Amino acid sequence: MTLRYSPWILVAGTRLKVPVLGAGGDALAAGSRNNDPGTPAGAGQRRRAEEGNAHVMPQRIASVTGAARGIGAGTAKRRAADGMFGGVLDLGEADGAQTVAEIEKAGGRAIAVGADVSNAEQVTAAVEKVAADLGEPTVLVNNAGVTRDNLLFKMNEADWDTVMNVHLKGAFLMSRACQQYMVAAKWGRIINLSSLSAVGNRGQVNYSTAKAGLQGFTKTLALELGKFGVTANAVAPGFVVTDMTAATAARLGISFEDFQAGAAKQIPVQRVGQVEDIAHAISFFASEGAGYVSGQILYLSGGPVS
Numbered sequence: 299m300t301l302r303y304s305p306w307i308l309v310a311g312t313r314l315k316v317p318v319l320g321a322g323g324d325a326l327a328a329g330s331r332n333n334d335p336g337t338p339a340g341a342g343q344r345r346r347a348e349e350g351n352a353h354v355m356p357q358r359i360a361s362v363t364g365a366a367r368g369i370g371a372g373t374a375k376r377r378a379a380d381g382m383f384g385g386v387l388d389l390g391e392a393d394g395a396q397t398v399a400e401i402e403k404a405g406g407r408a409i410a411v412g413a414d415v416s417n418a419e420q421v422t423a424a425v426e427k428v429a430a431d432l433g434e435p436t437v438l439v440n441n442a443g444v445t446r447d448n449l450l451f452k453m454n455e456a457d458w459d460t461v462m463n464v465h466l467k468g469a470f471l472m473s474r475a476c477q478q479y480m481v482a483a484k485w486g487r488i489i490n491l492s493s494l495s496a497v498g499n500r501g502q503v504n505y506s507t508a509k510a511g512l513q514g515f516t517k518t519l520a521l522e523l524g525k526f527g528v529t530a531n532a533v534a535p536g537f538v539v540t541d542m543t544a545a546t547a548a549r550l551g552i553s554f555e556d557f558q559a560g561a562a563k564q565i566p567v568q569r570v571g572q573v574e575d576i577a578h579a580i581s582f583f584a585s586e587g588a589g590y591v592s593g594q595i596l597y598l599s600g601g602p603v604s
Contacts, residue, residue: 359433361385364442366393368540372573378406385428415468425475434479440469441491465508486528487584494536520593529592531583536599537561538571566601
């Protein structure tokens with residue numbers, strides 16, 4: 299077989315000459331059109347098919363905490379719309395039933411799992427159930443959260459501890475339980491829910507501290523897990539229409555409509571956030587294409603944050 303060389307071509311910035319078949323290689327060139335797997339050409343086709351299959355994306359399994367309502371439910375449904383199977387975690391299994399039903403109605407697959415994210419044993423059991431029923435979870439959205447708002451001099455230890463345990467300890471326990479699957483897969487996505495309150499908010503010394511802590515937690519996870527193909531990022535929403543903000547309005551003695559209107563006037567885009575706004579950003583961080591983005595905090599507040 300005679301080899302001749304092509305003109306120079308540029309490959310990844312390097313000039314190369316590539317050998318091609320000359321006249322003496324006509325028989326092999328003809329064989330390259332043969333589909334018989336027993337021929338060198340058939341073997342080449344098999345190899346190309348195997349290489350193609352290697353690029354097929356594996357089925358991703360996502361666990362979302364606090365997924366019975368609000369941002370958590372919206373995120374779980376968006377994860378399903380993006381093609382992921384989902385573990386819908388909330389305090390009780392029955393709490394997540396509606397979210398699961400909506401996912402299944404849209405053609406997705408999900409299971410409801412009950413767990414107190416601040417309880418290590420319950421977290422371990424919940425993550426193991428997701429792994430057993432759906433597959434190894436390699437996407438985690440730490441969304442579970444509560445508020446116990448009050449001014450500092452009125453706040454008791456129980457209110458402080460409850461907020462810290464759900465937001466910070468919960469994110470720690472869930473991340474610790476899921477990271478083993480991510481490291482083994484050499485791929486993972488952790489997205490934590492921080493808040494605009496992380497920069498400080500009157501009457502929320504516990505909540506603001508927890509949400510600021512989650513930002514440090516996120517950056518540290520990015521440093522520790524990056525070499526295993528695992529990214530960690532956080533979204534920090536401003537005002538979003540949820541049951542939690544509705545409860546805040548009720549506590550202040552303001553109608554929710556007036557509460558939203560007043561908030562919108564202070565936001566540059568002149569509207570309040572919706573659950574879908576947050577779920578969309580989380581979708582990016584959880585995607586295959588976001589592998590070079592890690593340790594970032596994305597404020598979703600309709601304007602700049604100082």
